[in-house]
Amino acid sequence: MAASTRARPVGRLFGLGALYVVLATYAAAVVLPMVWLFYTSLKNNEEIFASAWRLPHVPHWENFVSAWVRAGIGRYFLNSVLVTTISVALILLVSAMAAYALTRFRFRGNRVIFYAFLAGLMVPSQLALVPLFFLVNGMGLLDTYAGLILVYIAFSLPFTVFVLSGFFRTLPHELAEAALIDGCTQIQAFWRVMLPLAKPGLVTAAIFNFLGIWNEYLFALVMISSERLRTLPLGLANLLMVTHYENDWGALFAGLVMVMIPTLAVYCLLQGQITKGITVGALKG
Amino acid sequence: MKRDARRLVVLFLLPACVVYAVLFVYPVISSLLLSLYDWDGFTQQRHFVGLGNFTRLLGDDPIFWTALKHNAYLLSVPTAIILAGALFFAAALTSGIRGARFFRITYFFPNVMSMVAITLLWSFIYNPSFGLLNAVIRPFQHGKSATVWLDPNHIMPSLVAPIVWCALGFYLVLFLAGMENIPSSFYDAAKVDGANAWQQFRSITMPLMWDVITVAVVFLVIGGLRIFDLIYVMALGYPNEQSQVISTYLYEQAFTNAHMGYGIAIAVVLFVLVFAATAIAMRLMRREQVEY
Numbered sequence: 408m409a410a411s412t413r414a415r416p417v418g419r420l421f422g423l424g425a426l427y428v429v430l431a432t433y434a435a436a437v438v439l440p441m442v443w444l445f446y447t448s449l450k451n452n453e454e455i456f457a458s459a460w461r462l463p464h465v466p467h468w469e470n471f472v473s474a475w476v477r478a479g480i481g482r483y484f485l486n487s488v489l490v491t492t493i494s495v496a497l498i499l500l501v502s503a504m505a506a507y508a509l510t511r512f513r514f515r516g517n518r519v520i521f522y523a524f525l526a527g528l529m530v531p532s533q534l535a536l537v538p539l540f541f542l543v544n545g546m547g548l549l550d551t552y553a554g555l556i557l558v559y560i561a562f563s564l565p566f567t568v569f570v571l572s573g574f575f576r577t578l579p580h581e582l583a584e585a586a587l588i589d590g591c592t593q594i595q596a597f598w599r600v601m602l603p604l605a606k607p608g609l610v611t612a613a614i615f616n617f618l619g620i621w622n623e624y625l626f627a628l629v630m631i632s633s634e635r636l637r638t639l640p641l642g643l644a645n646l647l648m649v650t651h652y653e654n655d656w657g658a659l660f661a662g663l664v665m666v667m668i669p670t671l672a673v674y675c676l677l678q679g680q681i682t683k684g685i686t687v688g689a690l691k692g
Numbered sequence: 693m694k695r696d697a698r699r700l701v702v703l704f705l706l707p708a709c710v711v712y713a714v715l716f717v718y719p720v721i722s723s724l725l726l727s728l729y730d731w732d733g734f735t736q737q738r739h740f741v742g743l744g745n746f747t748r749l750l751g752d753d754p755i756f757w758t759a760l761k762h763n764a765y766l767l768s769v770p771t772a773i774i775l776a777g778a779l780f781f782a783a784a785l786t787s788g789i790r791g792a793r794f795f796r797i798t799y800f801f802p803n804v805m806s807m808v809a810i811t812l813l814w815s816f817i818y819n820p821s822f823g824l825l826n827a828v829i830r831p832f833q834h835g836k837s838a839t840v841w842l843d844p845n846h847i848m849p850s851l852v853a854p855i856v857w858c859a860l861g862f863y864l865v866l867f868l869a870g871m872e873n874i875p876s877s878f879y880d881a882a883k884v885d886g887a888n889a890w891q892q893f894r895s896i897t898m899p900l901m902w903d904v905i906t907v908a909v910v911f912l913v914i915g916g917l918r919i920f921d922l923i924y925v926m927a928l929g930y931p932n933e934q935s936q937v938i939s940t941y942l943y944e945q946a947f948t949n950a951h952m953g954y955g956i957a958i959a960v961v962l963f964v965l966v967f968a969a970t971a972i973a974m975r976l977m978r979r980e981q982v983e984y
Binding site for chain 2: 444458476501525565597625629651669685
């Protein structure tokens with residue numbers, strides 16, 4: 408297949424050399440800002456304003472200490488880890504259970520419930536924002552992780568139930584039946600046999616939910632007001648606003664670098680999974 | 693259905709259905725109802741105003757129309773650039789050149805960054821005193837004073853770059869998958885018939901990719917209507933008339949000015965626009981299915 412795709416025409420239309428120039432230029436547009444960001448994060452304020460190109464005289468690692476401790480990036484980072492991990496675990500559990508019940512059994516209302524979840528894909532989250540604020544406030548969960556996580560679960564359900572239903576539908580029912588004959592209860596058949604088989608779907612759903620919640624801003628902005636509870640996007644945005652008054656740009660650059668390193672690491676590990684997930688999600692869905 | 697199966701269905705559906713009903717369906721329906729009230733959110737007094745919020749919004753609120761114009765700009769210009777760019781790169785990377793994997797992985801990376809981080813990075817790039825962009829173009833400017841990229845005259849075009857930068861890789865991956873599904877025998881046959889590269893792209897690639905492109909257009913249009921983080925953070929929390937979009941205006945009216953009913957009405961309009969835009973895009977893009 409790889410050999411036969413070689414005959415595709417774009418290369419010849421533009422000339423191979425010109426094509427590489429275009430490709431490399433866009434690659435530079437992606438990479439150059441990040442390289443610049445990394446070395447600027449090691450400059451002090453004076454050097455930052457002196458020249459955008461020049462490298463730092465001595466690396467100012469104290470920018471990173473300042474961002475991690477004084478600006479609170481360390482705390483925001485741990486907050487985000489906590490909120491995202493709990494949210495994704497609960498989303499997967501709740502959605503997998505629902506998707507399994509909806510695809511494995513026939514009962515009255517099955518279709519209605521499935522399409523009710525599906526319809527949620529069409530609704531922009533902004534539509535629920537204001538009543539949600541008062542609802543969570545009424546439950547006494549405003550400015551708590553419990554409230555934020557519940558909201559994240561609710562708004563991840565349409566996508567996750569949809570993706571996992573697709574996977575459960577492809578699994579042969581006979582496997583669960585066989586487990587039942589071997590003496591498993593229904594729940595054991597789900598937990599020990601069917602759920603492990605749906606692992607590719609769970610991985611896809613986990614990655615997309617993880618990215619979505621790790622990066623989520625609007626709900627967190629509305630639900631969280633305490634400084635110590637801020638998630639990373641909230642903390643980072645706040646740091647930008649504060650820096651315009653306090654003028655410690657080195658720390659802000661360093662803060663952004665610290666936010667990007669784990670993203671970059673996870674991306675290098677999982678990029679194959681991520682891009683496969685997009686293909687499966689968008690082309691089959 | 694056996695009793696234990698019935699028990700499982702109830703047990704398994706209950707958590708999802710309860711959370712969904714309470715925290716998704718209920719607030720959405722509340723929104724549709726509350727948009728008919730004048731309400732500050734903090735007192736119990738709600739005045740029923742019927743469609744009053746909507747008539748004010750659509751008939752008597754220039755800021756809303758400005759915001760809508762900005763959304764129209766931010767969903768059309770980046771969409772055109774992203775579609776053209778991603779299609780071109782996808783065609784280039786499936787032509788069997790070396791390094792295709794490297795380019796794909798590099799181009800996609802910004803897509804996993806948070807919009808807030810991307811906004812920060814681009815606010816540095818655009819910064820008039822130490823920004824990367826002015827440093828790059830200085831040699832070509834012949835002593836003209838540095839451009840302030842985020843001032844009222846430049847901000848809209850300046851917002852296009854981060855959107856393209858962040859999204860292009862996603863659509864590249866999407867299109868790559870679509871193109872790899874096209875059997876290469878189609879191109880071989882076209883070559884025998886003497887079709888040039890452009891003709892092959894137009895007559896083979898485009899028709900067979902049409903469904904994927906439709907999905908992309910719908911995603912991009914919805915994204916352009918819902919855009920919030922980039923505008924809000926770039927404006928340091930206070931977007932003015934030069935950059936206000938529907939979502940930031942909604943946030944401002946509801947949570948800054950305590951005009952809850954009015955804010956909700958804006959959200960309802962946003963929902964209708966998302967729905968209508970999707971329907972229109974699907975309709976305009978509808979073509980006969982090509983089976984292969």
